[in-house]
Amino acid sequence: MGITIAVLTLGGAGLVCALILVVADRFFAVHEDPRIETLTALLPGVNCGACGFGGCVEYARALLAVVGATPANLCPAGGAETAHAVAAMLGIEAGATDKKVALVLCGGDSARAPRRFLYNGVADCAAAHAVGGGDKLCRHGCLGYGSCARVCPAGAVEITAGQLALVHADLCIGCGACVKTCPRKLIRMIPAGRTIHVLCNSPEKGPAVKKACQVGCIGCTLCAKLAPEAIQMNGFLAAVDYARELDNQEVVDKCPTHCIVRR
Amino acid sequence: MSASKPKLSPNVGVHPAYHKEATSAKPIEVMPLPPLLRVSMSQHLGKPALPVVKKGDTVLRGQVIGEAAGFVSAAVHAPTSGAVKDVAEAPTAGGIMALAVDIAPDGRDAWAPAVEENRRKRADLLARLRDDPAAARKEVVAAVADAGIAGMGGAGFPTHVKLSPPPDKPIETLIINGAECEPYLTADDRLMVERAAEIWQGALIIQAALGAKRVRVAVENNKPRAAAAMGAAVADSAGDCAVVMLETMYPQGAEKQQILAILGREVPSGGLPMDVGVVVENVGTALAVRDAVVNGRPLTERVTTVTGPCVAEPKNVLARLGTLYSDLVAFCGGFARPPCKIVSGGPMMGLAQSGLDVSTAKTTSGLVALPRELVGAFVSMPCISCGRCVEACPSGLMPCELSQMLEAEDYEAAAGCNVADCIECGCCAYVCPARRPLVQHMRRGKAWVAAQRRKP
Amino acid sequence: MSAEPAAVSLIVSSSPHAHSGASVRRIMLDVIIALVPALAVGLYLFGWNALRLVVVCVSACVLIEALCRKAMGRDPGVGDLSAVVTGVLLAFNLPPALPGWMAVIGCVFAIAVAKQIFGGLGYNPFNPALVGRAMLLVSFPVHMTTWAVPARLASVLEPARTAVDAVTMATPLGWAKTSLSAGNALPLALDSVATAWEFFAGFKPGCIGETSGLALLIGAAYLLYRRCIGWQTPVFFVGAVAVFAAILWRVDPARNLHPVFHVLTGGVMIGAFFMATDMVTSPVTRAGMAVFGAGCGVITMLIRAWGGYPEGVSFAILLMNAVTPLINKATRPRVFGHGRRK
Ligand code: SF4
Ligand code: SF4
Secondary structure, three states: OHHHHHHHHHHHHHHHHHHHHHHHHHHOOOOOOHHHHHHHHHOOOOOOOOOOOOOHHHHHHHHHHOOOOOOOOOOOOOHHHHHHHHHHHHOOOOOOOOOEEEEEOOOOOOOOOOEOOEEEOOOOHHHHHHOOOOOEOOOOOOOOOOHHHHHOOOOOEEEOOOOOEEEOOOOOOOOOHHHHHOOOOOEEEEEOOOOEEEOOOOOOOHHHHHHHOOOOOOOOOHHHHHOOOOEEEEOOEEEEOOOOOOOOHHHHHHOOOOOEEEO | OOOOOOEOOOOOOEOOOOOOHHHHOOOOEEOOOOOOEEEEOOOOOOEOOEEOOOOOOEEOEOOEEEEOOOOOEOOEEOOOOEEEEEEEEEEOOOOOEEEEEEEEEOOOOOEOHHHHHHHHHOOOHHHHHHHOHHHHHHHHHHHHHHOOOEOOOOOOOEHHHHOOOOOOOOOOEEEEEEOOOOOOOOHHHHHHHHHHHHHHHHHHHHHHHHOOOEEEEEEEOOOHHHHHHHHHHHHOOOOEEEEEEEOOOEOOOOHHHHHHHHHOOOOOOOOOHHHHOEEEEEHHHHHHHHHHHHHOOOOOEEEEEEEOOOEOOOEEEEEEOOEEHHHHHHHOOOEOOOOOEEEEOOOOOOEEEOOOOOEOOOOOOEEEEEOHHHOOOOOOOOOOOOOHHHHHOOOOOOHHHHHHHHHOOOHHHHHHOOHHHOOOOOHHHHHOOOOOOHHHHHHHHHHHHHHHHHOO | OOOOOOOOOOEEEOOOOOOOOOOHHHHHHHHHHHHHHHHHHHHHHHOHHHHHHHHHHHHHHHHHHHHHHHHOOOOOOOOOOHHHHHHHHHHHOOOOOOOHHHHHHHHHHHHHHOOHHHOOOOOOOOOHHHHHHHHHHHHOOOHHHOEEOOOOOOHHHHHHOOOOOOOEEOOHHHHHHHHHHOOOOOOOOOOOHHHHHHHHHOOOOOOOOOOOHHHHHHHHHHHHHOOOOOOHHHHHHHHHHHHHHHHHHHHOOOOOOOHHHHHHOOOHHHHHHHHOOOOOOOOOOHHHHHHHHHHHHHHHHHHHHHOOOOOOHHHHHHHHHHHHHHHHHHOOOOOOOOOOOO
16 A cells, blocks of 8 residues: 555656656747757867867858858868868858967976976966066976866876976967966967977077076077078077978977977 | 043953064164066055066166056056066965066166156145135046055055045045054154155055045054154144054054944944044055155165064165065175074964075065074964954954854855854964964855855 | 987876875775774773674775776776775664664665765765665664664663563664654753763764764874865854754754754764765865855754754765766866955
């Protein structure tokens, strides 16, 4: 007897709830353009926001709002493939897509770039940067508290054992989230597939850089002389001009501080 | 009209160990000129001053070497006569780099002629303030701006800005802040004991400049000598003037908390003391104002308490602005044992230093060297919800909840819970048994809110 | 004596640079100290049996905590002593004669399920010791309600000794409940101050640590002195029980126990002073503590008066634990400069 009552009550309660749900589904359903779903499925679904919208669905909505007003090539994560698929579905131009990847412009890990003090506090780069100007002796180098790694939707940023951020270009989807979060502004978006980089962000003069880091750019201008087309001096800092081709092993071999690397 | 009965800030805050005995009875000592003065252009809140001298120039004491870069900025003057050795970037107490002028003193310590001129020009200013305040007020504000005075309690807000409230914000009360609620520091205490009359004269000048009806000198009741000295100075003044004894409690020296304790008025969130008709000035600032108006002298020196268990001979030092911390420490006998943390300012709100290559600024109220056993390192354990921070927070925030939101980088939620109202007093982190870096979390939240506001 | 400190020996952090010295470990140590008087009474009343359970629970809790932390790849983390506190509190909430292996199961539940799964100390929404106890009560109802006769017994409880079985008996609350539900009159009354005193001192059957209100109060006074607990929680807890019980007693003294009985029997004292005041699972605001305490008291009385169990303190606290986040939100203090304007 007891068990029957229990089964009936619980069953009854379940039935009522189910009914409410069915009714709600019928009457409160929001009718949306079914194409939004199809279009969203074409996007990578990482919701990184690099397109400028609040996630993949939002981008899909914008694409459909006024077809043709929003370009099809805004998703760096999806690249050319996504752009073409989206363009094909909407019947618009795919537009140009150059895959970009992030690069951390610092090679000074803890073995090569000493610290100024023992930082004690929140393990976050912006927080560390705000306390005494950051604990690295070099005031322009990577602090290594991993803020970029935390915001990366693709898990492409590794914090190495030497407390240095390293972007794995093969995993990077090019959304640029890390660039925005770095308090020292030392992450740059560069065209994918490039191999030779100047890994330094310090505009300081040679002696100051030398004191702070073994692998910093001391502004000797040697590389800029060896590859005048592709490497320029910004004051005391050499910078690769990624708009030009650079495949000159000599600059890598001859850089006295080894801050130019092939990767 | 002397000390009245103790008043409480509404029962919030903490009672840290004060450790003031090391220096509270020691008279202020004048430090001889060091071999080098590194005068920073960024000694105040607001835009750094723009250097107007270059390497090789010779300067006289009181000569402008940095011009104010706009209204919310302050001029910088040569703290002594000598040769400019360099104008280059140097670290500030906050750890960032700012331009600084290196001066090698010539030992003459000769004042610039402009100082004497100013003194003569302002000789009758006091009388005019009395007779025709409206006209003389502007002159006082100009004198203060010329002298490069910035809040000497530690925040460093340019004083001429505080003295120029908009016409729709009449100032009724001037509070001279001698609470000095930070542990270890005794610079203001000693100033009040030794130079009460001058401070009071400065206070009256500020009062006249503001047109304030009332003046209150706030002293915590752990400084009976300072209160007595100020009481004696205040005694023969006409008008509504008094010394108020505040219960010793941290952060009794915080502007908004002090206004509430003394006047029962609450500065609205995001507002300024002038919104409730009040201006609060530190005792050192009052003294500097007097020096500017009466003697025509710009701000070139200040009293700094060099103390802490690691300092061999803790002292209250009258040092020139630009004196390197290393010289300050050397003047106090060096370190008796190696410090683990060196704090510029007091231990509750001061800035930890990575070395002694920073120089004394207008805001340097103290230099405290702490040994390992007194440095409570943050460990970021999970919050155990003890509620002590909530109880201690003078702003009525829930630091526990806020820190968890900020740890999860949920800035919107923290902004919704009024993280911007945090005054960074440090009470919460002081009491937290889980040793969470609560104030640092708050700062991150506040920085985010400030960035949002700047966005168009 | 040099003025320049050696390179990179200085710590730099955000302010404040001073600390009160409070630590989680010290708080837990204070709780343990505060539990000593109650432990002494428990040992006096229930002898080696009680000691056995306390030792078993504490060692099991510490061991399980260490194992869990290790399994999760974190440092053992038993240095904060919180596992010891959970062990003692769980033992205090067990009947003295409970088999040790059952207690160990309770410990596993308390530490592994109620605490570590949620992320460890600070993240657990429910009081671990109470979760352990509730789980045991549901799993082993008979063992968990078999009460050893204490070394000394209040005189009014003498009739509750059953002739058949000289070693176990019912708790006062249980005795009252069975008697009432069998349609009989209330078997005991508060007839004298002496009786109340005997109850207060702890001469009654019950869980190891809960019987002596006196011993618990001594410990609580220490906790209050050390500012480890707020007075609001226990005062409102006990107050709510007393008021609720007084109303019932007024309405029908024949079928309801005297309010003093309600306060002094069962787990109200240990619950109000040691379980409901658990920092992690109770509100952070003073007003919230008051609401929380009152809520615990009311639910306790609802269960005692109309529920199936004679005692309801544990469930009351667990239920209130669940709404702690809500209470925190509802009792946020007024932020300086907001609202009031002068
Ligand atoms: S939250 Fe801010 S205002 Fe409140 S105690 Fe902490 S530092 Fe002070
Ligand atoms: S004082 Fe620390 S542990 Fe206590 S509630 Fe605040 S943040 Fe949490």
